[in-house]
Amino acid sequence: MSIALFPHRLALRQALARLTAKPLATFLSALVVAIALSLPALGLVLMDNLGGLARGVSGKPEISAFLKREVSAEQAQRVENRLQADKRIAALRFVPRDLALKQLAARGGFADVSGALVENPLPDAFIIEPTGENPAVFEAIRTALAAMPEVAHVQLDSAWVERLHAAVELGRWSMLLLAGLLGAALVIVTFNTIRLQILTQRHEITVSLLLGATRNFVRRPFLYFGLLQGLLGGLVAWALVEGVMALIAPRIEDLARSYNIVLDLHGPTPLQAAGLLAFAALLGWLGAGLSVRRHLHDGAVD
Amino acid sequence: MIRFERVTKRYPGGHEALADVSFEIRHGELVVLGGHSGAGKSTLIKLIAALEKPTAGKVWVSGQDVGSLRPNQVPYLRRSLGLVMQEHRLLTDRTVFDNVMLPLLVTGYPPKDAAKRVRVALDKVGMGAFEQVMPMTLSGGEQHRVAIARAIVNRPSVLIADEPTAHLDPAYAREIAALFRSFHQAGVTILLATHDETLFSPYGSRRIELDHGRLVA
Ligand SMILES: Nc1ncnc2c1ncn2[C@@H]1O[C@H](COP(=O)(O)OP(=O)(O)OP(=O)(O)O)[C@@H](O)[C@H]1O
Numbered sequence: 199m200s201i202a203l204f205p206h207r208l209a210l211r212q213a214l215a216r217l218t219a220k221p222l223a224t225f226l227s228a229l230v231v232a233i234a235l236s237l238p239a240l241g242l243v244l245m246d247n248l249g250g251l252a253r254g255v256s257g258k259p260e261i262s263a264f265l266k267r268e269v270s271a272e273q274a275q276r277v278e279n280r281l282q283a284d285k286r287i288a289a290l291r292f293v294p295r296d297l298a299l300k301q302l303a304a305r306g307g308f309a310d311v312s313g314a315l316v317e318n319p320l321p322d323a324f325i326i327e328p329t330g331e332n333p334a335v336f337e338a339i340r341t342a343l344a345a346m347p348e349v350a351h352v353q354l355d356s357a358w359v360e361r362l363h364a365a366v367e368l369g370r371w372s373m374l375l376l377a378g379l380l381g382a383a384l385v386i387v388t389f390n391t392i393r394l395q396i397l398t399q400r401h402e403i404t405v406s407l408l409l410g411a412t413r414n415f416v417r418r419p420f421l422y423f424g425l426l427q428g429l430l431g432g433l434v435a436w437a438l439v440e441g442v443m444a445l446i447a448p449r450i451e452d453l454a455r456s457y458n459i460v461l462d463l464h465g466p467t468p469l470q471a472a473g474l475l476a477f478a479a480l481l482g483w484l485g486a487g488l489s490v491r492r493h494l495h496d497g498a499v500d
Numbered sequence: 501m502i503r504f505e506r507v508t509k510r511y512p513g514g515h516e517a518l519a520d521v522s523f524e525i526r527h528g529e530l531v532v533l534g535g536h537s538g539a540g541k542s543t544l545i546k547l548i549a550a551l552e553k554p555t556a557g558k559v560w561v562s563g564q565d566v567g568s569l570r571p572n573q574v575p576y577l578r579r580s581l582g583l584v585m586q587e588h589r590l591l592t593d594r595t596v597f598d599n600v601m602l603p604l605l606v607t608g609y610p611p612k613d614a615a616k617r618v619r620v621a622l623d624k625v626g627m628g629a630f631e632q633v634m635p636m637t638l639s640g641g642e643q644h645r646v647a648i649a650r651a652i653v654n655r656p657s658v659l660i661a662d663e664p665t666a667h668l669d670p671a672y673a674r675e676i677a678a679l680f681r682s683f684h685q686a687g688v689t690i691l692l693a694t695h696d697e698t699l700f701s702p703y704g705s706r707r708i709e710l711d712h713g714r715l716v717a
């Protein structure tokens with residue numbers, strides 16, 4: 199077994215030696231790979247988070263009814279009593295305008311704005327959870343609410359959930375497309391790196407072939423080099439994604455909370471991270487393979 | 501062992517380097533290949549090592565038709581030959597030891613025994629003390645000897661050398677000639693291309709001579 203693996207160990211050692219021989223160049227190449235990959239990776243992780251949100255909410259759809267500004271507290275109380283009597287409504291939550299503003303003010307930056315406001319611009323609202331999941335029932339509740347004189351506007355939350363869902367799906371596809379485009383760019387970058395390596399090592403390649411090296415023997419270190427460089431880039435990309443997520447997640451969660459949405463953003467799952475690394479390594483291998491196929495042909499031996 | 505059958509080699513551009521060449525080298529022979537500069541000596545050696553393909557005719561090495569070898573068979577042909585090319589082609593960024601190690605590395609030779617073999621080969625050419633030296637700091641004659649050590653480290657049954665004594669002063673040249681003689685006495689088949697006709701005549705060698713690509717003797 200050790201004899202059969204020996205050429206691979208050797209090639210891996212050679213590839214590692216080439217990587218460590220020029221640490222700065224290696225680091226910069228890895229960074230290029232990482233930056234190109236981190237953009238779609240970050241996008242996909244965010245889409246994944248939002249997708250989970252859309253799925254979580256759509257299991258329990260809500261209807262929001264915003265009351266007219268001039269509706270008094272007693273009138274609001276009467277609406278609440280009427281709604282509570284309705285058998286089609288499973289749960290009911292009243293969000294008074296003061297509370298809504300306070301929640302808004304609690305988020306940093308908004309405090310100044312709310313302090314500067316002469317009047318609270320937010321309306322009172324009811325958040326309603328219908329019984330069952332029959333869309334016809336939702337629609338019936340919606341029309342009933344819209345018909346009430348105290349109600350200014352009714353919003354079926356499943357509508358924005360659906361819209362969010364579609365947006366997330368669109369975002370995911372865009373990110374995959376972007377990943378494909380940047381992936382192609384990475385293949386080209388590796389292709390060129392390996393081309394330069396083959397040029398500078400032309401003499402060694404010629405001598406090795408003269409001494410009876412097989413083409414595979416000559417090829418292997420370049421392939422491993424491409425693989426390792428891709429893997430390294432993938433690792434850096436992973437770190438970048440984790441870093442950016444750690445940086446922006448609290449801000450997005452705060453922002454979401456101001457819309458009464460509880461978000462718990464997470465970085466890439468282990469499976470997603472593994473996929474990122476595998477994708478990066480595969481691109482490196484591919485670029486190296488294409489380069490070797492192209493450039494080892496034209497008379498490495500004279 | 502090595503047989504040329506009406507071999508013609510025309511390079512792209514039309515120059516005919518070899519014309520209708522036929523000869524045979526038998527196992528254990530020491531053959532000296534003579535001829536003026538440009539006569540076609542290097543071309544003949546390149547055909548044996550499958551570095552070039554014949555335009556017409558056949559080249560046989562150990563019963564194999566070299567011209568019809570598949571690309572993945574060529575490395576195994578080269579491993580059976582010890583080659584010392586005209587330009588010695590040592591790797592300048594590696595020590596003498598690593599240069600001689602290269603053929604063993606390339607063939608996946610067990611690394612444990614490899615070091616021992618490298619030392620034996622270096623001792624045979626009298627370069628045992630230069631293991632850790634970089635090739636560029638060696639004299640021309642010493643570099644030649646390292647190249648020869650690299651050619652014999654795989655213990656080939658055929659040793660082929662292109663001008664191994666060129667650019668050497670006479671004392672060095674005689675040393676190298678004696679080295680080949682000792683390999684010959686150990687049973688290795690040897691083909692040497694050289695201008696220096698007198699150098700190998702005392703060793704009972706056979707001569708073949710090229711003139712403008714044609715065999716004249
Ligand atoms: N790759 C090539 N392409 C075109 N012509 C070539 C090539 N290699 C050699 N030749 C020509 O073929 C002829 C024979 O060359 P070769 O190198 O075999 O001669 P040689 O006998 O080894 O000469 P020398 O003693 O100077 O080394 C020469 O005229 C040379 O110019």
Ligand SMILES: [Mg+2]
Nearest residue numbers: 541542586662
């Ligand atoms: Mg020559």
